[in-house]
Amino acid sequence: MSTHCRIVCVAVPTPLSRTFDYILPDSVADSSDGQGLVGRRVVVPFGRGQKVGVVVGRVEQSALPVSKLKGVSEILDSAPSLPADILHLLRWASTYYQCPIGEAVATALPAILRGVRDSETPMLGRPQHWRATESGRGLDLSTLSRARVQRQIMQFLQSHTVGDASALSEFGSSWRVALKKLIEQGFVEACDHAPDVKVSDVSDALPELNGEQSAAMEVLQSRKGFNVFLLDGVTGSGKTEIYLRKAAGIVVQGKQVLVIVPEIGLTPQLVARFQARFGNAVVALHSGLNDTERLRGWRAAASGQAPVVVGTRSSVFVPLQSPGLIVVDEEHDTSLKQQDGFRYHARDLALVRAREAGIPVILGSATPSLESLHNVALKKYTHIVLSQRAGGAQPPNVRLLDITRAPVTDGLSALLIDQMRAHLDRGQQVMVYLNRRGYAPVMLCDECAAVVDCTRCDAHMTYHARSKRMRCHHCGYEQVAPSRCSTCGHSELSLAGEGTERIEYALRDTFADKRIVRIDRDTTRRKGALEDQLALGRSGQADILIGTQMLAKGHHFPGVTLVAMLDVDRSLFSVDFRASEVMAQTIVQVAGRSGRAAHAGEVVIQTRHPTNALYQTLLNRGYRRYAEVVLAERRAMLLPPFNPMALLRAEATTQSSPKAFLQHVRDVLSGWQIRDVQILGPASAPLERLAGRYRAQLLLSAKTRKGLHSTVSKLRHELESMKEARKVRWSLDVDPLDLM
Numbered sequence: 022m023s024t025h026c027r028i029v030c031v032a033v034p035t036p037l038s039r040t041f042d043y044i045l046p047d048s049v050a051d052s053s054d055g056q057g058l059v060g061r062r063v064v065v066p067f068g069r070g071q072k073v074g075v076v077v078g079r080v081e082q083s084a085l086p087v088s089k090l091k092g093v094s095e096i097l098d099s100a101p102s103l104p105a106d107i108l109h110l111l112r113w114a115s116t117y118y119q120c121p122i123g124e125a126v127a128t129a130l131p132a133i134l135r136g137v138r139d140s141e142t143p144m145l146g147r148p149q150h151w152r153a154t155e156s157g158r159g160l161d162l163s164t165l166s167r168a169r170v171q172r173q174i175m176q177f178l179q180s181h182t183v184g185d186a187s188a189l190s191e192f193g194s195s196w197r198v199a200l201k202k203l204i205e206q207g208f209v210e211a212c213d214h215a216p217d218v219k220v221s222d223v224s225d226a227l228p229e230l231n232g233e234q235s236a237a238m239e240v241l242q243s244r245k246g247f248n249v250f251l252l253d254g255v256t257g258s259g260k261t262e263i264y265l266r267k268a269a270g271i272v273v274q275g276k277q278v279l280v281i282v283p284e285i286g287l288t289p290q291l292v293a294r295f296q297a298r299f300g301n302a303v304v305a306l307h308s309g310l311n312d313t314e315r316l317r318g319w320r321a322a323a324s325g326q327a328p329v330v331v332g333t334r335s336s337v338f339v340p341l342q343s344p345g346l347i348v349v350d351e352e353h354d355t356s357l358k359q360q361d362g363f364r365y366h367a368r369d370l371a372l373v374r375a376r377e378a379g380i381p382v383i384l385g386s387a388t389p390s391l392e393s394l395h396n397v398a399l400k401k402y403t404h405i406v407l408s409q410r411a412g413g414a415q416p417p418n419v420r421l422l423d424i425t426r427a428p429v430t431d432g433l434s435a436l437l438i439d440q441m442r443a444h445l446d447r448g449q450q451v452m453v454y455l456n457r458r459g460y461a462p463v464m465l466c467d468e469c470a471a472v473v474d475c476t477r478c479d480a481h482m483t484y485h486a487r488s489k490r491m492r493c494h495h496c497g498y499e500q501v502a503p504s505r506c507s508t509c510g511h512s513e514l515s516l517a518g519e520g521t522e523r524i525e526y527a528l529r530d531t532f533a534d535k536r537i538v539r540i541d542r543d544t545t546r547r548k549g550a551l552e553d554q555l556a557l558g559r560s561g562q563a564d565i566l567i568g569t570q571m572l573a574k575g576h577h578f579p580g581v582t583l584v585a586m587l588d589v590d591r592s593l594f595s596v597d598f599r600a601s602e603v604m605a606q607t608i609v610q611v612a613g614r615s616g617r618a619a620h621a622g623e624v625v626i627q628t629r630h631p632t633n634a635l636y637q638t639l640l641n642r643g644y645r646r647y648a649e650v651v652l653a654e655r656r657a658m659l660l661p662p663f664n665p666m667a668l669l670r671a672e673a674t675t676q677s678s679p680k681a682f683l684q685h686v687r688d689v690l691s692g693w694q695i696r697d698v699q700i701l702g703p704a705s706a707p708l709e710r711l712a713g714r715y716r717a718q719l720l721l722s723a724k725t726r727k728g729l730h731s732t733v734s735k736l737r738h739e740l741e742s743m744k745e746a747r748k749v750r751w752s753l754d755v756d757p758l759d760l761m
Contacts, residue, residue, distance in 0.1 A: 028083050028090065029058060031065055033074040034127040034135070038119075038737060041065070041074070042083040044092045060101025060108055062134060064094040073136050075103055075126045077112075102134060104323075104340050110374050111338070117730070119667075119737045119753045120363045128363045129338035131316045150185045150211070150301065151200065153178040157208035170199035175208060183301040186314050191289045191305075193549030227266075228411075234259050237405045241267050241383070244403070247376050251352075251393050252385040254407030255416065256613020257577075260385045261291070262411070264348050265298050267383065272299065272328045276345025280331045281367055283354035285309050286571045289552045291350065292331050299329050306332030306339060309548060334359060334367040337374065344378050347371045351574055352384035352393060353606055358758045366756060387613060387644075388606035391655065394648050395662040417584070417615040417622030419608075419640055423631045431527035432519030432587055438531060440583060440625055445535060445564060449620060450580040452558075452566040453524055454573065454611045455587040458541040459483035460523045461516035464491065464502070468511035473503060477713040485543070486522055496712035519587070521567050528565055535564035540571050574610040584615040586626045593633060596707050597760050598660055605639050605647050659699075659722065661756070667721045667733045668757040670706070671749045672714040679717035680705070682749045686719060689739060690732070697724040698732050707761045714750075718760075730755075 030040040043065050045058070058076045065074055071094060083090055103111070103126065111129055115122040127135050153160075158179055165172035173192040178184050189196045203209040230238065241250060241263070254260045268278040280295070282288055288307045295303045304318040304327035321327040325342035332339065334357055349357070349368045357367040368384065375382040384393055384402070397404045410416060427434045432455070441451050461484045464473040473482050475493035482491040484502055492499040505512050516523075525539045538557050545551040551571070557563040561580040566572065592604035608626065616622015628636065639647040656663045669686065671679035683703030690700055699722045706716040723729035737753060740746050 028080050028087075029063075029076050029093070030078045030080060031063060031074040031093075032077045032123040032126040033065065033067055033072050034121075034123045035067070035072075036121055036124070036741075038115075038121045038741060040077055040122060041067070042080060042085065042090055044087070044090050046092055058096070060103040060105065061096060061098040062102050062130075063096050066091045066094060073097070073134075074123065075108075075130075077108060077122070077126070103129060106374070106377060107338060107340050109377060110370065113373055114363075114365050114370055116734070118363065118365050118755050119733055120365070125363050125365075128335065128365075131319050132312045133316045150183045151178065151189070151204075151209050152183045154208060154210050157203070160208055168199065168202075170195055171203055174199055174203060178209060181296060181300050185301065185304070186310075186317065188292070188296060188301075188303070188305070190310065190314065190549070191292065191552055193553055194547060196549070228262060230262070230266075231259070231409065231411060233407045233409055234263060234411070237263055237407065238266055240403065240405055241381070242270070244381065246379050246381070248381045249372060249375075249396075249402045250381065250383045250405055251389055251397055251402045252383050252405050252407070253389050254385070254387060254405075255410060256387045256610065257410040258387070258407035259411035260350075260387075260407065261294055263407075264350070264383065264385065265295065267381075268295070268329060268346060268348070269298070271345035272302065274345060276343045277322070277325065277327070277341045278329045278346045278348065279336065279339065279341060279344065279371075280329065280348040280350065281336055281357070281371060282331065282333060282350045283356035283367075284571070285333060286551055286555075286576075288331060288333060290555070290576065295329050295331060302328040304330050306330060306336045308333065309551075337365075337367040337370045344374075344380055346381055346383070347375050348383045348385065350385050353386045353388055353390040354574070355603065355758050358756075360759055361752075364752075364754045364757075366758075369756075388609045389648070391602060391648060391652055392662045394645075395652065415616065415621055417612055417624045419612050419624040419626070421631045421636060421640065422625050422627050423629075424627050425629050425631075429627075431523055433524065433527055433531075434627060437585055437625060437627060440623070441532075441565070441585065444583040444623075445532065447582075449582040450558070450561060450564060450566065450578060451583045451585065452568070452572065452578065452581050452611075452614055453528070453585045453587065454568060455519065455521050455524055456569050456573075456607070457518075457520045457588065458522065458543055458569055459492065459494070459520035460486040460526070461518050462520060463517040464514055465517060466506035466509060466511050467513040467515055469506060469509040471506055471508035473507075477710070479708055479710040483520060484516055486526065495708065521569060524587070525567050528567070532565065536562060537565045537567065538563040540566065540568035542569070542571070545571070570607070572611070572614070573607055574613075576614060578614055581615055582620045582622050584611055584622070584624045586611055586624070589626055590628055590630055593630060593635065598655075598658075599758065599760075601635055602651060605635070605644060605651075608639065609644050664722050664724060665726045665729045666723075666757060667729055668754040668760065669719040669721070669736070669751065670716060670754065671703075671718070671751045672711075672716040673749045674714055676709075676715045678749050679703075679715055682745050682751070683717055683719045685743075685745050686736070686740070689743075690721075690736065693732075693735075695728075695732055697728045698722070720760075 027045040028042050031043055032040050061076050062073055063076055064071050111125045115125040162172050170192050252260055271278050282291055285307045288305055292305045304321050306318045319339055322330045323340035349371050352368050359365050372382055396402045424434045444451050463481050464484050473491055475482050475498055477498050478493055478495045480495050482493050484491055489502050490499050491502050521539055521541050528537055538554050540554050558566050558578045592600045612624040615624050638650055671682050673679050680703050687700055701720040703717050703719045706718050709716055
């Protein structure tokens with residue numbers, strides 16, 4: 022191999038937007054052009070240490086003299102960790118989102134593969150699986166009534182051929198202990214590998230489709246190759262059944278299906294639905310798994326052993342041996358956009374990946390994003406509408422409860438309490454939604470009105486009653502709740518506002534005989550806690566469910582007939598132009614948790630602004646008409662999706678530095694005499710100080726995407742060499758969703 026042919030380009034995780042050239046060791050026996058190494062992980066000297074990077078290509082000649090090039094220290098993979106199609110996707114995403122290629126590549130790898138050598142990587146082989154023994158298949162589950170997790174595992178293994186770690190981990194953090202006991206009792210045994218998926222593994226006992234669902238399937242089956250379908254179905258309309266039917270046809274062909282969900286809270290139930298249909302063919306990938314479990318699932322997908330992969334945002338990068346379909350559930354959800362580091366949008370990258378692979382994409386939502394509805398209007402997407410709930414269930418009755426002059430205690434009006442009591446007395450369930458955790462968002466002095474603020478952020482600290490601590494929900498700082506005012510020394514301190522914890526305390530006093538379950542980040546930190554609590558809601562064991570955004574979408578609670586929404590008004594006055602869109606989507610999604618079974622549902626929204634035009638349009642004319650109104654406003658105001666945007670953020674420990682840097686950037690941009698790109702700012706971020714650092718931002722808005730990206734690309738290269746940029750931390754966010 023000639024010296025020049027031994028030069029490879031390596032993507033190394035670094036803030037610089039470039040690859041780095043290295044020389045392969047003489048001992049490497051590879052093809053003459055070095056292409057056989059593309060996609061493999063290598064250890065390379067970088068700075069004063071070493072880093073793990075990925076070979077992304079080779080060059081005939083480096084910009085540096087060969088004598089100055091360093092050598093590759095070690096080749097970690099015997100085969101590419103990232104196949105050609107994923108590398109192509111990462112290159113595209115790196116350019117579009119203006120992210121260094123090394124950081125993008127590192128994001129696509131499981132954590133274990135980012136910084137360890139093969140000798141340190143767990144010897145995983147094929148994923149380990151377990152199955153019920155003959156005695157286990159005949160076991161009476163009532164004998165395990167006192168061992169809940171054992172009972173759940175046995176119930177699963179009796180109805181599935183095989184279970185793996187990702188499936189059994191859904192039954193809580195103690196699943197391994199329970200499994201060990203079942204093995205010791207002879208009810209479960211390990212098996213070396215999962216059996217091949219066959220057509221017979223797809224259940225024939227399918228629910229009957231209604232007319233709209235049948236028409237949707239006809240459209241999906243009639244189109245071949247790359248197509249984007251927006252499955253716009255009201256809550257409870259049976260969108261998941263459409264996913265399952267379409268996926269079945271793909272699996273039968275020997276191809277793989279990737280299902281992307283926005284949050285971990287939606288993953289267990291969707292995995293359960295797919296496992297009920299496809300058995301051991303399903304692998305889950307989400308942050309609730311440990312690194313080893315994630316790597317097992319990732320390798321199962323890459324090897325083709327997993328015909329169906331259900332995962333959160335980063336699963337858009339999981340290698341598939343034979344991709345056949347991508348589904349993005351809740352496509353409108355902002356959680357699909359990464360908000361730091363590599364700021365990609367999983368929905369949009371799913372479209373790029375599907376286009377390159379020539380396969381269909383289904384985008385599902387009861388409240389489609391305005392971007393997707395705009396693409397429907399442009400004839401880029403095929404619009405499939407499901408306007409009726411499956412199984413004959415009726416949509417809930419949604420009404421506004423004016424509390425302007427009504428007595429309200431702990432955030433709950435007397436009228437709402439009466440409504441809750443009426444439903445509970447009938448043996449039905451109630452759900453209360455409030456997107457704020459903790460007990461109270463404000464603690465203030467009765468004497469001087471001083472508020473307990475975070476010392477690191479421009480934000481009040483939230484009081485948590487159970488721990489008697491103050492916490493900042495922005496930076497995580499916490500302290501013991503004070504007994505006196507730090508300003509005047511007064512001992513009388515009051516709590517203002519409500520969070521889910523305060524609502525829980527209030528309802529426990531009012532409904533002492535009812536079982537109340539609160540679901541938020543504070544109560545679901547333990548692995549398996551979320552699924553345990555959701556199971557209480559689905560089974561009807563919980564009379565009242567209280568929760569934040571975690572309860573808003575996707576969950577099926579057949580016994581819930583009343584949903585109460587508290588403090589939604591905040592979104593009406595946000596400085597973020599997207600706030601009203603998110604508010605409308607949340608109202609529709611939360612309302613959809615009510616009346617999903619035989620009983621009629623009711624939704625009550627407490628408000629002090631019952632005549633607000635957005636409320637009236639949404640509730641009286643529906644989400645689609647609401648979206649039309651907001652899209653017209655966006656067009657008039659030159660906002661996305663009509664005018665694309667990019668946001669340059671800067672932060673520093675001093676207040677003046679970020680704005681001074683961004684003003685310099687603005688001066689540079691003005692000197693370029695750019696056409697059709699509007700520069701807004703610099704301005705302080707709405708939350709100027711966060712975690713001890715001051716933040717400012719500069720917004721670029723363009724008439725065309727081409728014009729925006731030409732400017733942003735040139736700007737990024739300028740920033741990397743700009744002397745002033747070294748005094749701050751800066752980041753570029755293309756198509757930003759968070760302007761706060």
